Amino acid sequence: MDIKNGFVDTVGNTPLIRINSFSEETGCEILGKAEFLNPGGSVKDRAALYIIEDAEAKGLLKPGGTVVEGTAGNTGIGLAHICNAKGYKCLIIIPETQSQEKIDTLRVLGAEVRTVPAVPYKNPNNYVKLSGRVAAEMDNAIWANQFDNLANRQAHYETTGPEMWTQTDGKIDAWVAATGTGGTFAGVSLFLKEKNPDVKCVVADPMGSGLYSYVKTGEIKPEGKSVTEGIGNSRITANMEDVPIDDAIQIDDPECLRVIYQLLKRDGLFMGGSVGINVGAAVALAKQMGPGHTIVTVLCDGGARYQSRLYDPQWLAAKGLSLP
Numbered sequence: 115m116d117i118k119n120g121f122v123d124t125v126g127n128t129p130l131i132r133i134n135s136f137s138e139e140t141g142c143e144i145l146g147k148a149e150f151l152n153p154g155g156s157v158k159d160r161a162a163l164y165i166i167e168d169a170e171a172k173g174l175l176k177p178g179g180t181v182v183e184g185t186a187g188n189t190g191i192g193l194a195h196i197c198n199a200k201g202y203k204c205l206i207i208i209p210e211t212q213s214q215e216k217i218d219t220l221r222v223l224g225a226e227v228r229t230v231p232a233v234p235y236k237n238p239n240n241y242v243k244l245s246g247r248v249a250a251e252m253d254n255a256i257w258a259n260q261f262d263n264l265a266n267r268q269a270h271y272e273t274t275g276p277e278m279w280t281q282t283d284g285k286i287d288a289w290v291a292a293t294g295t296g297g298t299f300a301g302v303s304l305f306l307k308e309k310n311p312d313v314k315c316v317v318a319d320p321m322g323s324g325l326y327s328y329v330k331t332g333e334i335k336p337e338g339k340s341v342t343e344g345i346g347n348s349r350i351t352a353n354m355e356d357v358p359i360d361d362a363i364q365i366d367d368p369e370c371l372r373v374i375y376q377l378l379k380r381d382g383l384f385m386g387g388s389v390g391i392n393v394g395a396a397v398a399l400a401k402q403m404g405p406g407h408t409i410v411t412v413l414c415d416g417g418a419r420y421q422s423r424l425y426d427p428q429w430l431a432a433k434g435l436s437l438p
């Protein structure tokens with residue numbers, strides 16, 4: 115019998131998908147870990163589960179407690195599912211710039227959702243800082259603190275990385291991914307480098323994020339902007355500290371859109387914006403490395419979460435972007 119024990123047991127063990135169109139174009143094996151197939155629909159289910167189970171194990175989260183988090187949406191969605199499955203309450207603070215689809219989903223799942231203006235991290239009313247203060251003022255509540263809680267990257271060190279290694283029989287030349295909290299990139303990089311120090315670990319970065327310049331020059335200097343959600347950062351989170359980074363690749367929005375529309379039309383994959391940055395960077399890396407290499411990345415979430423944005427020509431036009 116092969117039966118999963120509820121939602122929690124269904125997180126992870128996602129397929130690794132060969133992206134045929136881009137593999138054929140580049141002569142490399144471009145492989146995407148299908149994180150959109152997690153039961154909550156994104157890569158963040160893994161971090162949400164590890165953060166909650168870590169707090170339970172430490173005795174911080176007790177029956178009937180509340181999980182509080184500041185999130186661009188996917189972590190909140192993962193937390194809200196798991197809170198329902200385990201009998202906790204969930205309070206989410208989200209910047210009002212995030213897609214309506216994610217905000218609506220959080221409410222349907224039963225989370226209390228507070229939308230707040232999007233302000234930089236240095237502002238005390240930044241959604242992440244605000245969520246920490248709200249949690250501290252509540253009884254029987256924990257702050258998930260995904261950016262600086264190392265249970266986040268531990269999820270990827272213990273599950274995502276090992277799954278990729280097994281799925282490829284250890285044949286990985288490079289691993290590339292964009293970072294929000296950095297949990298995915300860090301956990302997988304730390305695991306892969308332990309298995310084989312020659313695996314190239316490359317940060318993919320959208321415009322408006324400071325990590326590309328950080329890797330290239332040591333200075334965090336964001337330039338431009340991006341319509342992608344959940345990725346990019348202007349600080350080094352605890353999850354990204356002491357993590358091996360071999361290089362960085364910057365992908366702009368037109369290239370991101372070209373990639374997600376090709377994934378849709380030629381590969382049948384309906385993907386979110388961060389996947390455009392990830393696969394775009396994998397393709398750029400394939401061109402740098404030359405044919406014959408295996409490059410792994412993550413397909414973080416599906417396109418339905420961004421239907422009214424990335425897949426709406428009018429919305430794109432208002433942002434100065436056009437359908438590829």
Ligand code: PMP
Nearest residue numbers: 293294295296297298344388414
């Ligand atoms: N893509 C999407 C759509 C996300 O929501 C996130 C997380 N915010 C990421 C990528 C980045 O994942 P991580 O936080 O592990 O760096």
